Amino acid sequence: MWCRYWNRLLLLGSALLGAAGASAQYSPPATPAPYNPIALADVTGAPRTAVQTGQNSYQSLAQSPYLGGIPTGKLSATPVALSLDDAVAFGLKQNLAGVLATDAVTDARGQRWQVLSALLPNVVTDTGFGVHQINVKAAFGLTIPGQPPIIGPFGYFDSRAYLTQSAFDWASIERARSSKAQVTAAEFGSNDARELIVLVIVSNYLLVIADQSEVDSATSQRDTAKAIFQQTSDQKTAGLASAVDVLRSQVQLQSREQKLIVARNTLAKQKLVLARAIGLPLGQTFEIATQVPYRELTPSVLDEAIQSAYKARADFQSQVSQVRSAELERKAASAERYPSIGVETDYGLSGVNPGSSHGTVDAAATLRIPIFQGGRVHGDILRADASLARERQRLEDLRARIDQEVRDVYLDLDAAAQEVSVEKSAVTLATQNLEQSRDRFVSGVTDNIEVVQAQDALAVASDAYIASLYSYNLAKNISGQSYRRRGFTLC
Helix, strand or coil: CCHHHHHHHHHHHHHHHCCHHHCCCCCCCCCCCCCCHHHHHHHHCCHHHHHHHHHHCHHHHHCCHHHCECCCCCCCCCCEEECHHHHHHHHHHHEHHHHHHHHHHHHHHHHHHHHHCCCCCEEEEEEEEEEEEEEHHHHHCCCCCCCCCEEEEEEEEEEEEEEEEEEECHHHHHHHHHHHHHHHHHHHHHHHHHHHHHHHHHHHHHHHHHHHHHHHHHHHHHHHHHHHHHHHHHHHHCCCCCHHHHHHHHHHHHHHHHHHHHHHHHHHHHHHHHHHHHCCCCCCCEEECCCCCCCCCCCCCHHHHHHHHHHHCHHHHHHHHHHHHHHHHHHHHHHCCCCEEEEEEEEEEEECCHHHCEEEEEEEEEEECCCCCCCHHHHHHHHHHHHHHHHHHHHHHHHHHHHHHHHHHHHHHHHHHHHHHHHHHHHHHHHHHHHHHHHHHHCCCCCCHHHHHHHHHHHHHHHHHHHHHHHHHHHHHHHHHHHCCCCCCCC
16 A cells, blocks of 8 residues: 555656746646656665655645646535546546646737737827916016916817837847747647646546555455454364464454555545546545556557657657747847837827817837947847757756656566566465465364465455556556657556
């Protein structure tokens, strides 16, 4: 059951996107490393260490947008049947990370319109009516004989429309092209977020299946321990077993009861995690309706898979668009040195009142030539160079990470397939061992110590088989996400 915590650590990488919706410059989600959580635990340390690490990370995991959702729908009093396809469909609609990614696309589009406003016509109107009084000498320095020094008060009316239009501004043109690339990057980022949602939802659904298998296994072990306890008690009554044998079998029964309690609690809590991630109504109970049996997967050639990842993965295409946007922003910064041409005109009615007003018009073409701007253009270019270099470095790092992820998942698939085969054989052998030990105990050849040890061995083998099967199905899911990032590949 401790593999559950390593699955949470696997999903922790998706928590890095918590602030994705807060910026118009969308950053693609961090991809969870496609590692086998069982193998990770074996390498990192003892199960107790793995559990403690998972518990320390629980708060961070709970705050991940990929494990959050927006509850919708009506609460049903009876548990609903939830298939894997339904869980994925709900998650794509109601998972918090997907909603934030959609908001980021809207934000990027809004930023593009702000940039385009510098190239599109700007028309405003202004209407005013006021009362004026003029001191002729103070205003014009004149004294008119026979006329009062103060003229007015008199009314004044003016209603006017102003039009400004940029005829040529290369810096604004390049910035508009850069903002378009930003929108493309945000759209690819949103697609990548949806694909990560599939990964998270399927992984958690698989974890529910694994926890359900743990409950079934613990129930079977409890029932076996109960039968052994009853058998030992009957033999003691018949004088064929000692009191210590009965006590030993009773302790074993209580141990299996405790394991069953823990397994049921773990399953219930994991169902809450999945229900929250897909946005089920608060308090809605459900039963899984999809079983995922072991089926071998024959992956494509490794080199072909790597090249497919570069072409198909939305996070890679998003970063390519980020680089393109930074390149255009660099050109826009350089273009700030170029002259720009604009047009300004206004037309309106002016007079003492609206009835006596008449039309007036002004029109002008302006040529703006930057001469010296205090080093601002040089500073903009330096910052644009740094931004471009940063995005290119991120692209190359992502390229290397995708290569590593695809190679890792191929190794995980092979190792997990072998592990399933070995653990399945171990369960068969442990089952036979338990049956033979029970027969030996019934025949009076040995005491029930051998039976208890055989039961423990079967419990360990069953848990290991469940973990290996979960690990293999998870690796299959991640393999589909690693180089295609399209849907899931469990069947």
